[in-house]
Amino acid sequence: MTVEPSEFYRQRLREASPTRAPGDRRDAFERDRDRILYSSAFRRLAGVAQVAAVREQHLLHNRLTHSLKVGQIGRRLAQRLLDENSEFHGGLGLDNRQSLPDVVESAGLAHDIGHPPFGHAVEEVLRRRMSAFGGFEGNAQSFRVITKLAVRAEEYDGLDLTRATLNAILKYPRYVTTVHEGNPPLWHDRSHGEKWGVYRSEKSDFEFARSHPGGGEVADESPCGCGQMRSAAAVLMDWADDISYVTHDVYDYFRAGLMPLDALSDREQKFLEYAASNLKWPEDQWPDFETAYGVIKKDMPKKAWGETRVDRVQLYQMLNELITRFMNAVEVTSPSTVTVRAEEQRQAEVLKKLTFFHVIERPKLALAQEGQKKIVGKLFDGLLKVYEPKAGRMGSGKWPILLQEFHARLMRECDAGEYLWADEERASRAVCDYVCLLTEDQAVDLYSRVTGLSVSQGSIFGAWFD
Template structure:
């Protein structure tokens, strides 16, 4: 099968706007491929292996972690970009980076840090991801962060669309400050490659939540037969393979649903590219809507699927119980570190010194947000249980 020709609105790595701190180009990698490699080698990326979204890391080895999710998103993003004639390296890079700022315990951890940080500027995982790649990663002698290209940074913070409406939120102050020094065009859409990463995230989590929910016993596969999109696909698999092992039926249905969602994105994006008459990467940014998108019918079907998952999975009492435990762990640690910062590890205690309450809270938040699920559980045990001294 021949690869599609390069789309006129694809990002060209040879025309990259460069990096905030100028450095010599790689002899054998494009700037976007180099960004991808820097993200893969980052400490924050490595920690994703024990950060979760719905389940806690110790609950089972078969459930997705932020790392496996990020790899799945990157694979789908690269496939989408390649099929659309876009720069696959850039799409993959943004996909790999998109969850670097998530705290332990998934959405429960994010919700709790937002509560604890509300008096001190708030918490937003997208902003935290941006701070990880521009400030918190410390690997180079000349700069903090990873010194990624303009196009990657733009995609990290704008992959879901323009963000100027969010700049009034205190949690977005870090973005305002960075943008004042290095303009990211926050009032426009990001590249088509970044939009591929955003859609790939939707495709991956909708499918793996179905897979994980069935494996966890929160609902039965046959309960999905009445749910749009997955229902007809699942019925087709049952009809074609009536005697197949249920585990293989589940995997085959998920595989087909991924394919259906990708096909929908490709068709809708091709339609929008023609109707919008985009002829350059800049044209994509100046549109008043996304170029890479699901069709209206697909969005309606996904809404029904998310409603099912919300009722049967995300609000399940077993999930609620682990969310409650996770939030208590983070709340108790945050409050202890704020009142007794000298129990922080030496490096973090040093960062907290000579700061006002908001500055110290941000240091505490950065420390907690960087934890894995397992480390957070162990750190809480060391801090609050007298029988643990190591």
Template sequence: MEGQIGFGIGPHAAFAVDPSASRGRLYREPESPTRTPYQRDRDRIVHSTAFRRLKDKTQVFLFDEGDHYRTRLTHTIEVAQIARALARALRLDEDLAEAIALSHDLGHTPFGHAGERALDRMMAGHGGFDHNAQSLRVVTKLERRYPHFDGLNLSWEALEGLVKHNGPLVDAEGRGVGSYEGKDLPAAILAYTAEQDLQLATYASAEAQAAAIADDIAYDAHDIDDGLRAGLLTVDGLREVDFLREILDAIEAEHPGLEKPRLVNEVVRRVITRMIEDVIAEALRRLAETNPTSADALRHAGRPMIAFSGGLVAADKAIKTHLWHNVYRHTRVMQVMTAAEGVVERLFERYWRDPDALPPEWQIGLDPVDTERRARRISDFLAGMTDRYALREHHRLFDASPDLG
């Protein structure tokens, strides 16, 4: 490992992705005289239609429950900020880390994971629905902005990071691993990798790993914030998690009697800071042990290099368990999300029975006999909807507005 890893000082580390050695894009384009390939990737993502739609897509709480809750867009921006901080500290390519973070949720449905569950059920006979694979469809097929190709024509490194940021998808023999163990890979991933090999059996770059763990950090910290704001969590209840109790004790010792809004903000700030610092320290330890001399060597290291320490793995699990029981599975949240699933299911069923109910541009090229193509077209249309648009479509087609309150 070359030199001392510092906070953004000096050139990229040896194991960072080198923008001058990018493997390029599926469709060849002239290089930009003013931007690296990964700066162009980031800019294309930010200017995409799918990115703008994230502002009206649910994170945990619906858009009309309050102005201060996270949406998919604000969550994505927070993930990108944390990913960039990690990349700077470890001397990675910040632009690539940011681009992957900004694109990681582009395939999410309206109404958060409720919409994803409903769409996966409706697509059960047609390859299912997977938001990671849908993100790949968005950036390689569904965005139509350029005259010579569909999608955004992102760099190989950005697409690799988007698909593999949580780790390899298959083993050396091509069998599914992780969330795909015992299952076929989504058709969208198989179709794209037949055109451009994303090396699904290896880990992704350090930049992609930074984006992935930034997602975990953002989820933990900001769902605590939103859960407290919604009254589903209490400050005293957070003490059930050792990691959070230690933070609360330290804050209260330094700032006795701190008013609740400032206390909550300080908890969130310290959760993010401690997690980032832990990841940096653990990454330095693993990198020193493994000593990858290139980005490819890091991809073949056999384990992630950007990760929590053992103590923080346990803390992360405890936080997520607390959030699961007290926020995600809370009766109030579940009632809303069950109703939201019904919206997605009814819309899918209506478009399936009556493809003419789709907007005209979504009917182009549909063959009544080709049920697979019809199902995927409906899935693409539904996945791209914002919460508001889905509710408007439901009212248009059924003359009824479902109660999601």
């Protein structure tokens, strides 16, 4: 049966005709946003760090506040483009064009939903543990949470979002084995990314999200022709993510005294040497980075942070000007595609490098992250020891019920022929899924239980445990 394009992007993989409560006037894309917003997987992000630990005394962004702002910036980007271009629909078709802001916001809310406790710092730990079992990648885990792990209905796993929203969440729409099968994209080509973003176990959800009304997978219209082109909504979400990261984190760490934005000249030479050694652009484009650095430096505060009302107002104005500039860098290139000007991308790269140089590479943070890696590594190994390969089950009684449920769900996938998990792979993926749905406090608490560090003072309460 042929499906009208206007309905095609509203389709859900599992729920043919969603039931509505009397008086519910939300359309399919508005319900997507609400399903994400009300999920416990999303709420958990309040307990996951953006850069520094969530328990810091300074009021810093965490993954939840970051995701809320990514969603808001993405919505405003989409609204502006729709207002300025009557033919632009972002790949959803003209009948669905007014729903693009909901789709982009939903993708922004969900983009970090699968990131583990302590964020990027411990991803390498999980990559090593999962290297023989399909790998680990934060974006792929987010897609897995949305499609498999989040709970909404008894009849199916995941949140069962529309095709358009799932495609918007796919920041890197490719498997690990298909990264850049063609020519690598240019550094400023936002239609692609360097990473991968989906596990083979989510093949049916991935193919559903990437299909188009004419049949087959989404066509690649990019200059590099390297496959796996992002949707326009995913491009907007990805740029909104960068905007939030390079502005709100700079705001946090200037106020906390870690980024001397008023005195960048004091360590300018060392910073430029650091940036030159860590920049992935071609060498002949280094002058462009120096030019962008000059623009950013000129816009920074002229005096040290002092907690006064004037300081707060001036910093807010700087933040607003940067966000507006970056948002205005997005341009429509066709009714279904967008691009971001290279000049503003260079300026965003300068702010990223400043954050790494002054904050992320600091010895104090690096030392804390080493401890965080050990917590997650030992927790993963401790939980995996419960697996009984001969019985094909997770040990019962003394181990988290949720972990046992994750393992049982993987068994059901095998029985249904959805994905054939080998015993050790099934156990490792169940543990990985479980760890990636813990907050940092929950991870530390469970680590203390597993290692015996808090036997004498541990509480019997904890939803993450039973």
